[in-house]
Amino acid sequence: MNTQELTQLASQVRRDIVRMVSGASSGHPGGSLGCADFLTLLYFDTMKHNPESFTMDGLNEDVFFLSNGHISPVWYSVLARVGYFPINELGQFRKLSSRLQGHPSTDKKLPGIRMASGSLGQGLSCALGTAETKKLNGDDSLVYTLHGDGELQEGQIWEAAIYAAAKKVDNVIATIDYNGRQIDGDVEDVISLGNLSQKWQAFGWEVLEMDGHNMEEMKEVIAKAKSLTGNGKPIVIIMKTEMGQGVDYMMGTHKWHGNAPNAEQLSSALDQLTETLGDY
Amino acid sequence: MIKTIEFEVLGNKDTRSGFGEGLLEIAKQNENVVGLCADLTGSLKMNAFEDEFPERFFQVGIAEANMMGMAAGMTIGGKIPFTGTFANFSTGRVYDQIRQSIAYSNKNVKICASHAGLTLGEDGATHQILEDIGMMKMLPNMTVIVPCDFNQTKQATMAIASHDGPVYLRFGRPKVPNFIKPDADFQIGKADVLIEGTDVTIIACGYLVWRAIEAAKELADKGISAEVINMHTIKPLDTRAILESVQKTKCVVTAEEHMINGGLGDSVSQVLSQNTPTPQEYVGMDDSFGESGKAEELMAKHGMDTPHIMAAAEKVIKRK
Numbered sequence: 216m217n218t219q220e221l222t223q224l225a226s227q228v229r230r231d232i233v234r235m236v237s238g239a240s241s242g243h244p245g246g247s248l249g250c251a252d253f254l255t256l257l258y259f260d261t262m263k264h265n266p267e268s269f270t271m272d273g274l275n276e277d278v279f280f281l282s283n284g285h286i287s288p289v290w291y292s293v294l295a296r297v298g299y300f301p302i303n304e305l306g307q308f309r310k311l312s313s314r315l316q317g318h319p320s321t322d323k324k325l326p327g328i329r330m331a332s333g334s335l336g337q338g339l340s341c342a343l344g345t346a347e348t349k350k351l352n353g354d355d356s357l358v359y360t361l362h363g364d365g366e367l368q369e370g371q372i373w374e375a376a377i378y379a380a381a382k383k384v385d386n387v388i389a390t391i392d393y394n395g396r397q398i399d400g401d402v403e404d405v406i407s408l409g410n411l412s413q414k415w416q417a418f419g420w421e422v423l424e425m426d427g428h429n430m431e432e433m434k435e436v437i438a439k440a441k442s443l444t445g446n447g448k449p450i451v452i453i454m455k456t457e458m459g460q461g462v463d464y465m466m467g468t469h470k471w472h473g474n475a476p477n478a479e480q481l482s483s484a485l486d487q488l489t490e491t492l493g494d495y
Numbered sequence: 496m497i498k499t500i501e502f503e504v505l506g507n508k509d510t511r512s513g514f515g516e517g518l519l520e521i522a523k524q525n526e527n528v529v530g531l532c533a534d535l536t537g538s539l540k541m542n543a544f545e546d547e548f549p550e551r552f553f554q555v556g557i558a559e560a561n562m563m564g565m566a567a568g569m570t571i572g573g574k575i576p577f578t579g580t581f582a583n584f585s586t587g588r589v590y591d592q593i594r595q596s597i598a599y600s601n602k603n604v605k606i607c608a609s610h611a612g613l614t615l616g617e618d619g620a621t622h623q624i625l626e627d628i629g630m631m632k633m634l635p636n637m638t639v640i641v642p643c644d645f646n647q648t649k650q651a652t653m654a655i656a657s658h659d660g661p662v663y664l665r666f667g668r669p670k671v672p673n674f675i676k677p678d679a680d681f682q683i684g685k686a687d688v689l690i691e692g693t694d695v696t697i698i699a700c701g702y703l704v705w706r707a708i709e710a711a712k713e714l715a716d717k718g719i720s721a722e723v724i725n726m727h728t729i730k731p732l733d734t735r736a737i738l739e740s741v742q743k744t745k746c747v748v749t750a751e752e753h754m755i756n757g758g759l760g761d762s763v764s765q766v767l768s769q770n771t772p773t774p775q776e777y778v779g780m781d782d783s784f785g786e787s788g789k790a791e792e793l794m795a796k797h798g799m800d801t802p803h804i805m806a807a808a809e810k811v812i813k814r815k
Contacts, residue, residue: 273572320600321600337591337595339564340560340565340567340596341567341596342568344564344565344569345571348569348571348572351529352573374558375561378565
């Protein structure tokens with residue numbers, strides 16, 4: 216898919232995000248908006264997957280784990296837009312008995328989701344397990360993950376990082392949403408991650424970096440990441456993003472990590488985001 | 496007249512070795528069975544499995560949280576992961592990982608936990624978890640099994656591979672009399688009535704099942720007819736076996752190597768209070784931590800041995 220088409224899709228995804236969060240009067244728009252370009256690219260261009268016939272086992276498909284489950288709005292929007300479930304269901308986000316739970320879950324059987332997430336730090340371990348199963352099954356498709364940068368403060372991430380390098384799990388491409396913000400403020404102020412690239416390198420990972428809002432660059436970097444798989448090293452992409460990207464008043468602050476816009480704010484957000492595919 | 500109670504005991508063996516043998520055998524039958532261990536392969540008796548199936552054995556090191564997450568992920572693609580570490584590190588240390596990635600996500604992971612309870616012995620309270628049954632039984636989707644001897648642990652290990660869903664299998668370190676028949680048909684959720692009796696029902700699990708049998712023998716000498724039920728599955732609980740038994744005996748003793756709060760006894764109480772309120776006495780750990788010592792010394796000191804079961808039985812009979 217070309218860059219223009221992907222950008223148009225991402226604009227619609229951003230509209231979905233702010234409308235979903237506004238409709239639920241709760242949720243996490245900031246990180247969702249920041250990862251809209253990446254997830255759009257992943258599901259519409261990068262991954263080999265079957266939206267029409269979802270299976271939990273995902274045999275011979277690329278599998279994605281959202282470890283920072285609070286940015287569920289962006290994932291739900293992309294899953295619906297790519298065909299996993301009807302787009303009208305996006306209006307059920309966070310509502311009673313909905314398949315679109317506040318954080319992703321499997322118990323309501325929403326197609327596209329294979330693991331609950333929300334309690335942070337667990338997704339990389341899950342991804343490694345699936346990656347090991349793919350190896351046992353002789354399945355050469357890949358496992359992708361997304362993590363928040365604040366999430367890297369969880370110790371389990373580093374348990375998984377040690378395992379992946381030591382055991383040469385080279386069919387995983389992890390991605391860090393490096394937006395520099397978490398609930399209490401800037402990551403640098405809350406508790407600095409230090410030199411993140413050097414940390415992952417020291418843990419034995421192949422480290423790539425990209426601008427999470429530049430489709431062309433992301434395409435190139437992800438293609439490079441794919442070319443590096445199978446070489447005995449796990450791969451991580453540190454993706455620089457802006458929390459709230461696309462909505463001016465949500466950018467440059469951590470304040471929209473987990474707040475819903477009111478009617479006026481929603482209207483202002485929608486004025487900034489082109490409706491390209493039709494709202495749900 | 497009370498019938499003579501005799502069980503053929505095939506020596507003393509540790510339940511963890513039953514797990515090791517069961518794992519190897521089921522792995523030979525089912526190629527989807529994989530094993531994960533957090534640096535306790537020898538203690539969990541997983542070496543034979545590792546030797547036979549090195550490509551299906553995953554040494555994760557001292558990183559139990561990662562092990563649980565990986566096990567959950569390995570089910571995607573059809574594997575049946577068996578995790579192995581001590582009960583303390585299988586539950587309390589990784590409760591949130593189990594809760595979200597295994598129980599809530601309803602993954603087909605078998606959490607196999609050795610060195611449970613006081614009978615771990617000299618290592619002391621840091622390792623003697625007595626809260627694990629409670630933690631695990633509270634989780635929706637989780638099945639909780641506490642087998643009583645080597646043979647039953649082996650049978651349970653094999654049985655859980657064909658149960659679709661998360662399972663907590665709890666066993667221990669010490670050698671205990673091996674009396675369940677090697678060809679017994681282990682059924683999840685179906686209690687074993689080991690001894691039939693009419694005066695009191697003793698419902699036990701794990702290490703205390705043999706002690707319950709010993710207590711029943713000694714009670715018989717005193718003219719008391721005790722029914723002994725091996726409640727190897729704590730969840731789902733065999734409510735029918737409980738209710739049928741108390742219909743005869745009208746009183747119950749529960750016996751477990753676990754906190755009284757939240758254990759087997761609590762589960763039995765729920766069934767009784769909702770169906771037929773019945774006097775019950777609890778043999779278990781009474782809201783305190785363990786300590787160093789030999790297994791049997793500890794169980795005696797903390798009220799979980801044959802004399803304590805007998806005393807509880809005699810007390811509860813008087814409450815009828």
